[in-house]
Amino acid sequence: MYPSQRIQTLFKIEKPIIQGGMVWVSGGKLSAAAANAGCLGLVGAGSMKPELLDHHLKKAISLTENKHAIGVNIPLLYKYVEEQIETSLRNGVRVFFTSAGSPKKYTKYLKEQGATVVHVCASPLLAHKCQDAGVDAVVCEGFEAGGHNGREEITTMCLIPEIKSTISIPIIAAGGIGCARSMAAAFCLGADAVQMGTRFLMTEESSAHDAYKELILNAKAGDTKLMMKKHIPVRLLKNHFFNEVSKLEDRCASKEELIHLLGKGRAKKGMLEGDVDDGELEIGQVSSLMTSIPSTKEMILNIENDYNELIKAFI
Amino acid sequence: MYPSQRIQTLFKIEKPIIQGGMVWVSGGKLSAAAANAGCLGLVGAGSMKPELLDHHLKKAISLTENKHAIGVNIPLLYKYVEEQIETSLRNGVRVFFTSAGSPKKYTKYLKEQGATVVHVCASPLLAHKCQDAGVDAVVCEGFEAGGHNGREEITTMCLIPEIKSTISIPIIAAGGIGCARSMAAAFCLGADAVQMGTRFLMTEESSAHDAYKELILNAKAGDTKLMMKKHIPVRLLKNHFFNEVSKLEDRCASKEELIHLLGKGRAKKGMLEGDVDDGELEIGQVSSLMTSIPSTKEMILNIENDYNELIKAFI
Numbered sequence: 001m002y003p004s005q006r007i008q009t010l011f012k013i014e015k016p017i018i019q020g021g022m023v024w025v026s027g028g029k030l031s032a033a034a035a036n037a038g039c040l041g042l043v044g045a046g047s048m049k050p051e052l053l054d055h056h057l058k059k060a061i062s063l064t065e066n067k068h069a070i071g072v073n074i075p076l077l078y079k080y081v082e083e084q085i086e087t088s089l090r091n092g093v094r095v096f097f098t099s100a101g102s103p104k105k106y107t108k109y110l111k112e113q114g115a116t117v118v119h120v121c122a123s124p125l126l127a128h129k130c131q132d133a134g135v136d137a138v139v140c141e142g143f144e145a146g147g148h149n150g151r152e153e154i155t156t157m158c159l160i161p162e163i164k165s166t167i168s169i170p171i172i173a174a175g176g177i178g179c180a181r182s183m184a185a186a187f188c189l190g191a192d193a194v195q196m197g198t199r200f201l202m203t204e205e206s207s208a209h210d211a212y213k214e215l216i217l218n219a220k221a222g223d224t225k226l227m228m229k230k231h232i233p234v235r236l237l238k239n240h241f242f243n244e245v246s247k248l249e250d251r252c253a254s255k256e257e258l259i260h261l262l263g264k265g266r267a268k269k270g271m272l273e274g275d276v277d278d279g280e281l282e283i284g285q286v287s288s289l290m291t292s293i294p295s296t297k298e299m300i301l302n303i304e305n306d307y308n309e310l311i312k313a314f315i
Numbered sequence: 316m317y318p319s320q321r322i323q324t325l326f327k328i329e330k331p332i333i334q335g336g337m338v339w340v341s342g343g344k345l346s347a348a349a350a351n352a353g354c355l356g357l358v359g360a361g362s363m364k365p366e367l368l369d370h371h372l373k374k375a376i377s378l379t380e381n382k383h384a385i386g387v388n389i390p391l392l393y394k395y396v397e398e399q400i401e402t403s404l405r406n407g408v409r410v411f412f413t414s415a416g417s418p419k420k421y422t423k424y425l426k427e428q429g430a431t432v433v434h435v436c437a438s439p440l441l442a443h444k445c446q447d448a449g450v451d452a453v454v455c456e457g458f459e460a461g462g463h464n465g466r467e468e469i470t471t472m473c474l475i476p477e478i479k480s481t482i483s484i485p486i487i488a489a490g491g492i493g494c495a496r497s498m499a500a501a502f503c504l505g506a507d508a509v510q511m512g513t514r515f516l517m518t519e520e521s522s523a524h525d526a527y528k529e530l531i532l533n534a535k536a537g538d539t540k541l542m543m544k545k546h547i548p549v550r551l552l553k554n555h556f557f558n559e560v561s562k563l564e565d566r567c568a569s570k571e572e573l574i575h576l577l578g579k580g581r582a583k584k585g586m587l588e589g590d591v592d593d594g595e596l597e598i599g600q601v602s603s604l605m606t607s608i609p610s611t612k613e614m615i616l617n618i619e620n621d622y623n624e625l626i627k628a629f630i
Contacts, residue, residue: 003628124536124603143458144470152537155459155470157491157500158600162536164496165604176472181479185472185500188625221439221477222467252567285473288439289480310503311629313318 001308006170007040007193010116010136011095013069014038016193017183017300018139018172019200021073021097022147022282023047024272025208026200028059033205033296035060035069042073042097046267050083057091067092071116075148076101077232089113100148100232103133118172122150127163135169139195142175146197146284149226149233157189164190178286180306198284199303203296209274212281213293215239221288230255231262237281241266316623321485322355322508325431325451326410328384329353331508332498332615333454333487334515336388336412337462337597338362339587340523341515343374348520348611350375350384357388357412361582365398372406382407386431390463391416392547404428415463415547418448433487437465442478450484454510457490461512461599464541464548472504479505493601495621513599514618518611524589527596528608530554536603545570546577552596556581 002008007016019026019034023046031041041064043056053072060070072088074081077100085106088096096110099120110117111134119130120139130138140163142156143149156175163171173191176182178199186194201208202216219237226235227245230253236242248257262280270279294302317323322331334341334349338361346356356379358371368387375385387403389396392415400421403411411425414435425432426449434445435454445453455478457471458464471490478486488506491497493514501509516523517531534552541550542560545568551557563572577595585594609617 142470142472144473153540154536155457155472155491155600157457157471157497158459158536158604161494161496162604176470179476181476181504182472184503184629187628188499188503189496221469221473225468250567252565285470289473289477313502314499314626314629 003187004170004192007137007172010170011040011069013040013066015300015304017303018042018193018195019296020174020195020197021045022197022201022206024268025206026073027207028056028063029207030200030203030205030296031056031060031070032063033203034200035064035066037297037300039300040069040071040095042071042095045072045074045084045088047078048080048084050080050087053084054087054091057088057093061091068094071095071097073097073099075099076105081106085110089115097139099139103130103135107133107135120174122159123152123154124159124162124166127167131167131169137170137172137192138163138167139172139174140191141195142173143226144235144285145175146224146235146287147282149235151229151233153226156186160186160189160191176284176286178284178289180303180310182286183303184307184310198286198290199299200296201283202290202293203299204293205296208271209276211274211276212271212279215276215281216283216287216290217293219283219287219290224283224285224287228258228262231258234280234282235284237283237287239270239279239281240277241270241280318502319485319507322452322487325485326355326384328355328381330615330619332618333357333508333510334611335489335510335512336360336386337512337516337521339583340521341388342522343371343378344522345515345518345520345611346371346375346385347378348518349515350379350381352612352615354615355384355386355410357386357410360387360389360399360403362393363395363399365395365402368399369402369406372403372408376406383409386410386412388412388414390414391420400425404430412454414454418445418450422448422450435489437474438467438469439474439477439481442482446482446484452485452487452507453478453482454487454489455506456510457488458541459550459600460490461539461550461602462597464550466544466548468541471501475501475504475506490599491601493599493604495618495625497601498618499622499625513601513605514614515611516598517605517608518614519608520611523586524591526589526591527586527594530591530596531598531602531605532608534598534602534605539598539600539602543573543577546573549595549597550599552598552602554585554594554596555592556585556595
């Protein structure tokens, strides 16, 4: 049914599907739902304080029998990174997805603790560095992905075949994947598995605010854009805050002006608290394809059924 | 073998592969080679004077038995559009790919002349307008494509499934397609056929200058970028001219400054005449995957063989 079993074997999961770690969106409830649906569920640590991460990990583990299928995504750019790692290890988590930093920094230590380590990359060059650093797999994330993104603007369509031709560790494709069609496409491109963010955000169990989900339901093609390129590129949904960023960028504002406008806690404000005007709404380009907010279980079932139908055309 | 036969039926061709019309690159020789390899070959009219287009069409037709598989790509933004149309009709051409303008403008007239009409679009909204205008098929071109591009920056991965779910005419995917993997991926996304530009440019028969081909052979991921967004967005290979554009854009130069820098004939200078420093080098993101300059026939054979191998994984 699936052309590769490498990711299923690596994580002892049923399906080659990873629920992407998303700050303020993938807490204990969503990651447990993903694990219960046969996928790998990742708690998005983001800039969380260790106590809050501890709470979400305990919740995730308490809500699933598949404790091995609960992992953590830790972006290496916030100040609590090391405490987040120790908190995760103390909770028995042995699946670490790291991003936004060097794969060399923690891979060795984490492997010594018996963990499986995956690093997120947006270019073939970084994918090589990941393999050299000894990670078990890479997430290769295209330009169409939501949230923080690479500077090279390489799309999933171009990124995956190139990386596939040059590294040997398993590849998880991300960016633009939200239905059976794009999942099957990712496998053709050379991916062993897919990671979905936006599609998991649009489920009953995600902690994204209802007002935010509603906005995504109504999003049309072209309603997201990669912004803040002078600071850290991030794909945002168009809203009042987006327009403010856009105005600054239209007049070539400096990195400092962008950072000042962004301020603190804007993503939490928009995505968790539902201030969809002034909040920062990180989301993938695939948001224009979202037409429902099902349970995680139902969503996965639908994708799998559609996928099985779709691949019949090749038989 | 191929999941859809709609484009093969529409154009009476053997393979669901279109050689994209490229100014200064796809003249009579390349489009005849594409037709001879079982694909649809398009002479790229670009800003050509009618006499030069006449020369290339006559050459294409003289070099192939498959005269029905020779078409013309006419961007609707240059001054010779109507003469280009009449020249093509006089030469017996009945396959028209139009782009960069409204599909309403010439579709009715061309259909009355017995032609098959395809329009290029980069958004679901325009795809709808194309269907309403009565075209026979659409080329849906993602952000990763070379040359002129849409303002919405929608990638092939997101564009094709969305368009597939909303229109009923055949879909030709373009942007990021240059090998068996991406061709199979495009079919999964919902495309009936693929259009390739960069991959056909990198053949013996294309009239791209050798110095330009050499540069593409050495291109790495991230070496193209969508530029000139204030004028007409165009994906360019990095070179001296690219750096000049980049400098202007970094200081928010006006559209007029960009047009002034561009001047006249820069694409011809770079792509046909081989001035790879000061010329404008239009190319797709997939250029970093190009590792050879085979004959068109060999290239198509390789892709087809690889494709047949690849899809076995799904059986």
